Amino acid sequence: MRPGQSREYAALLLPCLQRGPVAALAFASGMACAQPAITAANNPVDVDVAEALQRIKLPRGFAISLFAQGMEEARSLALGDDGTLYVGTRGAQGAPAIGKVYAIPDADGDGRGDQVITILEGLNYPNGVAFHAGDLYVAELGRILKYEDVAGRLLDMPEPSILADQLPEDYHHGWKFIAVGPDDKLYVPVGAPCNVCEPDSSHGLILRMDLDGSNPETFAKGVRNTVGFDWEPTTRQFWFTDNGRDLWGNDRPPEELNHAPVAGLHFGFPYRYGKDLVDAEFPTALADSAFTPAVLELPAHNAGLGIEFYTGTQFPAEYRGQLFAAYHGSWNRNPIDGYRLRLVRFEKGRAVGYEDFATGWLEDNTYWGRPVDVEQAADGSLLVSDDYNGVIYRISYEGN
Ligand SMILES: [Ca+2]
Numbered sequence: 001m002r003p004g005q006s007r008e009y010a011a012l013l014l015p016c017l018q019r020g021p022v023a024a025l026a027f028a029s030g031m032a033c034a035q036p037a038i039t040a041a042n043n044p045v046d047v048d049v050a051e052a053l054q055r056i057k058l059p060r061g062f063a064i065s066l067f068a069q070g071m072e073e074a075r076s077l078a079l080g081d082d083g084t085l086y087v088g089t090r091g092a093q094g095a096p097a098i099g100k101v102y103a104i105p106d107a108d109g110d111g112r113g114d115q116v117i118t119i120l121e122g123l124n125y126p127n128g129v130a131f132h133a134g135d136l137y138v139a140e141l142g143r144i145l146k147y148e149d150v151a152g153r154l155l156d157m158p159e160p161s162i163l164a165d166q167l168p169e170d171y172h173h174g175w176k177f178i179a180v181g182p183d184d185k186l187y188v189p190v191g192a193p194c195n196v197c198e199p200d201s202s203h204g205l206i207l208r209m210d211l212d213g214s215n216p217e218t219f220a221k222g223v224r225n226t227v228g229f230d231w232e233p234t235t236r237q238f239w240f241t242d243n244g245r246d247l248w249g250n251d252r253p254p255e256e257l258n259h260a261p262v263a264g265l266h267f268g269f270p271y272r273y274g275k276d277l278v279d280a281e282f283p284t285a286l287a288d289s290a291f292t293p294a295v296l297e298l299p300a301h302n303a304g305l306g307i308e309f310y311t312g313t314q315f316p317a318e319y320r321g322q323l324f325a326a327y328h329g330s331w332n333r334n335p336i337d338g339y340r341l342r343l344v345r346f347e348k349g350r351a352v353g354y355e356d357f358a359t360g361w362l363e364d365n366t367y368w369g370r371p372v373d374v375e376q377a378a379d380g381s382l383l384v385s386d387d388y389n390g391v392i393y394r395i396s397y398e399g400n
Pocket residue numbers: 105106107108109110111112113114
């Protein structure tokens with residue numbers, strides 16, 4: 001840590017270190033291990049999820065149900081060609097029930113997972129999953145694995161090929177969200193290994209590579225920690241969330257939705273946040289024009305993670321081409337905020353505003369659920385992971 005870097009951060013981290021590696025890891029994972037913390041609030045409550053779901057508020061005509069449960073640390077989602085849902089997790093071997101990748105078929109198409117199959121285990125933070133042309137891609141902290149032709153082999157997975165094995169292995173923002181773009185390249189972020197710091201040339205990036213791991217290149221720079229991206233369907237251009245720094249007060253910096261129509265742009269970290277907020281702790285010789293501002297600013301510390309453009313036909317026409325975004329919720333703010341799904345309105349390929357879509361996991365400054373990722377199912381419903389409860393929700397349109 002830099003001298004002069006937030007003393008508050010050190011004050012929060014130190015008690016975690018003193019409580020051992022698990023607590024320190026919890027801190028690095030964005031959870032507050034130190035209680036009471038300075039400004040942090042982390043107030044979970046345990047509920048019967050099936051019962052509590054009745055309290056989720058959705059626009060008229062929508063319904064939410066449980067697609068699957070019993071998957072500790074359920075994080076990123078990817079959908080197979082046959083409708084099987086793949087679920088990445090954090091954690092590593094030795095911790096209970098994590099370091100796994102799950103598969104959930106819904107062969108009978110009734111909107112409930114038929115079973116939860118643990119297809120991989122013993123991996124190192126296999127948070128990232130992507131499915132493309134029959135193959136499953138899994139991102140650990142330091143490696144990208146490719147399992148070819150996995151349909152029908154869920155109980156006996158093939159050996160993977162290793163597309164990359166030299167990625168940085170920092171726990172801090174090292175877990176990955178991955179996806180294959182319309183250019184048939186795999187996009188792989190490498191977050192900043194810190195709350196705030198000047199990252200070296202191998203961090204604070206989004207990489208992309210060919211589907212056999214060749215030709216890796218930097219796609220975007222100045223990215224603190226993106227855990228969600230997708231391509232707008234009409235322009236086929238890249239959009240991503242980026243989580244702002246912590247320990248800068250309740251309302252700074254804004255969360256970001258960013259647009260990268262071309263490669264090579266710098267999105268500000270650690271010098272700028274949102275559209276033009278300067279972090280005076282990090283002076284730079286770069287001109288303002290060197291940075292690409294966020295397109296949308298959202299409330300601080302909400303932790304925007306997975307995003308998904310809606311291309312289905314189940315929801316009413318006004319939802320087509322719109323963006324759904326999961327907000328995991330704050331650990332670094334009091335009162336707490338986030339813990340919801342938002343709908344970002346797009347017009348002609350441009351983001352024009354946002355509104356709440358699903359709320360209710362946050363009640364009276366406590367939370368009972370944390371949305372992580374959003375995936376459109378084959379029938380046009382939305383599947384949403386929640387790593388606090390280890391469940392997948394299904395949001396469907398039932399009409400009036
Ligand atoms: Ca089923």
